[in-house]
Amino acid sequence: MHEELLHYLWKHRLYNAGNYFTENGERLEIIHPGFPNTDAGPDFFNAKVRIGDTLWAGNVEMHLRASDWIRHKHHRDKAYDNVILHVVGQYDSAVNTSNGSEIPAWVMPIPDHLYRKYMDLSKSSKPIACGDKLQGLDLLTLNSWIERMAIEKLEKKVEQIRLLYESYDGDWDEVFYILLTRNFGFGINAQPFERLARNTPWRIVLKNRDDIRCLEALFLGQAGMLDEAPDQDDYVRHLKYEYKILRAKYGLSSVPAHQWKFLRLRPSNFPSVRLAQLATLFNGKQISLGRLLSAISITEALDLLDICASDYWTNHHRPGLSSRPRQKQLGKQSAELICINTIIPLTFAYGSLRDDEKLKAKALCWLDSFKPERNSIIDRWKALKIEPISALQSQALLYLYQNYCTPKRCLHCRIGHSIIASHETS
Structure with missing residues (x-):
């Protein structure tokens, strides 16, 4: 049995009904179980119990065995001095607070049918136990x-976005840029894409967004993909020249080329192609946080992701290496994944952190439409x-x-x- 079962039974009052007595023989009446504590300290705060003729208000601690109190050194910790009841699965020792006062103990009577159901689920080898x-x-x-x-999943994303927002001093555009760039890695290359974004501040992208060649030079150079690219065509030579200037001008550092994963990916999903598409997305005013937040429908948001890499990539999937002609369009499925994993969580987070219920509702509505x-x-x-x-x-x-x-x-x-x-x- 796990201690969490004791917590569960206590919280929901699912222990056997009956007359209860502490291990010292005093009558026990449980008036309120208190509230679970997710931080350090006793397991439940602000519980109310009557022991004998005295009404107590305070904290409750739980252990499978009473001696776990000593094993966990609670008898030396003043944070446990206000525990009014020690709830245990097995009583094998009396315990005291740091000032020497003995704490009343109660062995919780666990219903057999609840225990069997709990064990059936917790010991199940099935991926979905129930x-x-x-x-x-x-x-x-x-x-x-x-x-x-x-x-709950969106709220978890909100917390992650909030931490990112605070680390960039409340710059929502930077947050949007990092999250969008990360998700252009589509899982397998998410980390190097995020590292690239962090190494290449949004202000630099903003200053060069009117020139697609500058953006491609910036992203591919920052990815370390130009270092070993063969100088067989004028375009690659131009990208290398542009990146050399950009790197010196802004004091940039690139992502090591070995971090990018190409193995078992279709050429259209190569990170080099995704970087070229990302450059197209940021080129001019194709996309921005403001345009996404003001979008009325999900179709309007998807239209902003309707992009194709520049002409060079029609017959290339890596810089300097030619391939069979094919336009490198961001597919519908990829655009929807970006909406689901970036645009919708960001819209929900923006609404949450600014107390805008309409934005939160819009994000949920969009997610429900896919x-x-x-x-x-x-x-x-x-x-x-x-x-x-x-x-x-x-x-x-x-x-x-x-x-x-x-x-x-x-x-x-x-x-x-x-x-x-x-x-x-x-």
């Missing part, structure tokens, strides 16, 4: 939790008859799988709670 129980679940519970997962993603995780949900009808739902199911199902956080999941706390004992 999969065989989903069909009997109330649809309202299921759908409301999926909706909550979509919000078709659901297709991948192996979504296939697992489909096999259980849980089929997302929008990207909002598929994003929620991905988040649920990665953050609750995989780490077996069933006690923190509303679905898991519904299964464990149900009155069925079979």
